[in-house]
Structures are given as structure tokens and as C-alpha cells.
Amino acid sequence: MRNSRAFKAVTVPIAIAALLVTSISVTSLAATKNEEAKQIAAAQDRIEASRLDTGTVAVETDHEIALARAVEQTTRSLVRQQKKLTKMAKIEAKERKAELARLAAERLMRESRAMQFRIVIPKNLNLPATFTSAKRIPLPGTRTTAYFGQRGWRWHGGVHTGLDFDGYYGQSVKAAADGVVIARGWDGSYGYSILVAHGGQVTTRYAHLSSMAVSVGKRVKAGEHIGKVGSTGNASGTHLHFEVAIKDRLVNPALWLRSN
Numbered sequence: 514m515r516n517s518r519a520f521k522a523v524t525v526p527i528a529i530a531a532l533l534v535t536s537i538s539v540t541s542l543a544a545t546k547n548e549e550a551k552q553i554a555a556a557q558d559r560i561e562a563s564r565l566d567t568g569t570v571a572v573e574t575d576h577e578i579a580l581a582r583a584v585e586q587t588t589r590s591l592v593r594q595q596k597k598l599t600k601m602a603k604i605e606a607k608e609r610k611a612e613l614a615r616l617a618a619e620r621l622m623r624e625s626r627a628m629q630f631r632i633v634i635p636k637n638l639n640l641p642a643t644f645t646s647a648k649r650i651p652l653p654g655t656r657t658t659a660y661f662g663q664r665g666w667r668w669h670g671g672v673h674t675g676l677d678f679d680g681y682y683g684q685s686v687k688a689a690a691d692g693v694v695i696a697r698g699w700d701g702s703y704g705y706s707i708l709v710a711h712g713g714q715v716t717t718r719y720a721h722l723s724s725m726a727v728s729v730g731k732r733v734k735a736g737e738h739i740g741k742v743g744s745t746g747n748a749s750g751t752h753l754h755f756e757v758a759i760k761d762r763l764v765n766p767a768l769w770l771r772s773n
Contacts, residue, residue, distance in 0.1 A: 631761065632708060632716060634695050638730055641712025646691035648770050649736040651719060652678035652753045653687070661765040675718070675756035676766045680742040682723060682751045688733040689717045689755070689770070697725050703754065704746025707739055713759075720754040721745050 634640070659677035680686075692711035700706040703720035707727060710716050723743025733739060744751045757766040 632696060632758075634710065635729065638693055638695060638710075640693055640695075640710050641691070644690070644711050644713030644715050646711060647735050648690050649687055650770065651687050651689050651717075651755050652680045652684065652742065655680045655684075655753075657767075658752060661763075661767065674763050675720075675754050678753040678755060680751065680753050682742060682744070684742040684753075685738050686719050686722065686740045686742060686753055688735055688737045688739050689757075690715075690735045692717070692733060694727045694729050694731045694733065694739075697727065697729055700746070702747035704748060705740075705743065706746075709733060709739070716758045718754075718756040718758070720756070721748040721752060 655678045657676055658679045659673050661673060661675060663673040688709055690709075690711045692709040694707060695710045695716070696706075696708040698705065700720070703718070705722040705725055706718060706720040707722065707725055708716055708718050719740060721743055722740040722745065725740045727733060727739045742751060742753050748754075755766050757764050757769045
């Protein structure tokens, strides 16, 4: 009996200890399994997050590629349009240049016709063979209001063929050089006009006169009174229109008056 009790006294604590060890082992194993489960779940989360990130990057990359293609297509379209516009601009510039050349040619033709000087000189007049006279301003003490070659709608051919002197009505007009009166009277747009031949095929005209003091064939001296300022013919106001012709072409009166 005593041995049986002793055996029980020994085996019971051992059993309890074994149970405790087993319980601890089970608890430890459960904790380990739980930790492994957490690690597995975390790994799965990372994999899923990585997959989502990869998908986002792929989407962003596709969007960038599409945008780049759209930009490239737009750029090519703009380049084509620019080439087309440049070509059209060159064609228009060429056409415009041709039109300007045509207009310039027409203007030169009109001006050339306007600068032509034709006059019938009476055969019975004895004209100087050469020009040897001094020169005088036909309307001294006045200012010039229109110049030779000046363009404008007011003048025949669109160009002014002489000098305009701003004199007062009735002011004395002088002969610009020695010569012979070869024509006088009404002359269309010139109104009352006088023509004087000076020799060397030089002729002067005095236009828009209110009165004339010389007759055809009269010899005049430089500075001699030949008529009075008026506004007859195609005149916008009272003034003297003065022209100089050498042979059959009108020349600049200002240059002629200053020349020797």
C-alpha cells in the first residue's frame, strides 16, 4: 500500500508536467501557425499591391503612348498645313508681283505719253538755230506748289508735267528766255496758253493765263512780259503752269532753269 501511494505521488506530478508541456507546445505551435498565417497574408497583400501598381503603371504608360502619338499626328498635320500655306503664299506673292509689274508698266506708258510734246511750228517763222539766252524765272517772287513728275489724279496721265507757281490773279508772267512766240490761244486743259521756241529745239509753255500780251511770230527777251496769271482750263486755282520741252520730250523745268 505504501509503495502504491508512493507511485501515485510520483506519477501524478509527472502527468501534470507533461500536460503543461503539451499545452505549452500546442500554444506555441498555434502562435507559430498564426504568425505564419499573418506573414502569408502580408505577402499576399504585397503581391496584390505590386500587381495593382504594375497595372497602374501599364495604364499610365499606355496613356502616355497614346498622347505621344496624338501629339505626333497633330505636329505632322500642322507641318503639312504650313507647307500648303507657304506654297499658297509664294503663288500669291508671284501673282502680286506680276500684277504690280503690269500696273507699273501701264503707269510708265501713261507717263511716257503724258511727257510727249508735239507742236506744229508755222513754216514762215524764223527760229533761232541754237539756244544762247540767259534764263529767268517766269513768275519771280512766288512759291512752287506742284513739281515735275509729281503723281496725282488731277493731272492727265496721272503725272504732273511741269512746275506750278502760286501767283495772284493778273500777276505778270515773264518769258523764261529769248525766243519766238510760236503759238497762243485756248489749248484745252491748259486754258489760255503761250508757246515760245528758244532755239536748240527748246520750247516753253505758259498755261492757265487770264490774258495774253503777245502774238505768234513776236520775238521776246528773257524776263519780258507776255501775259497774266489766271485759272483757265483745268486749274484748281489761280496759278501759272510752266513746262519745258527739248525736242519732243518734256523735261524738269526746275533743272532746266538751274542749268547753264
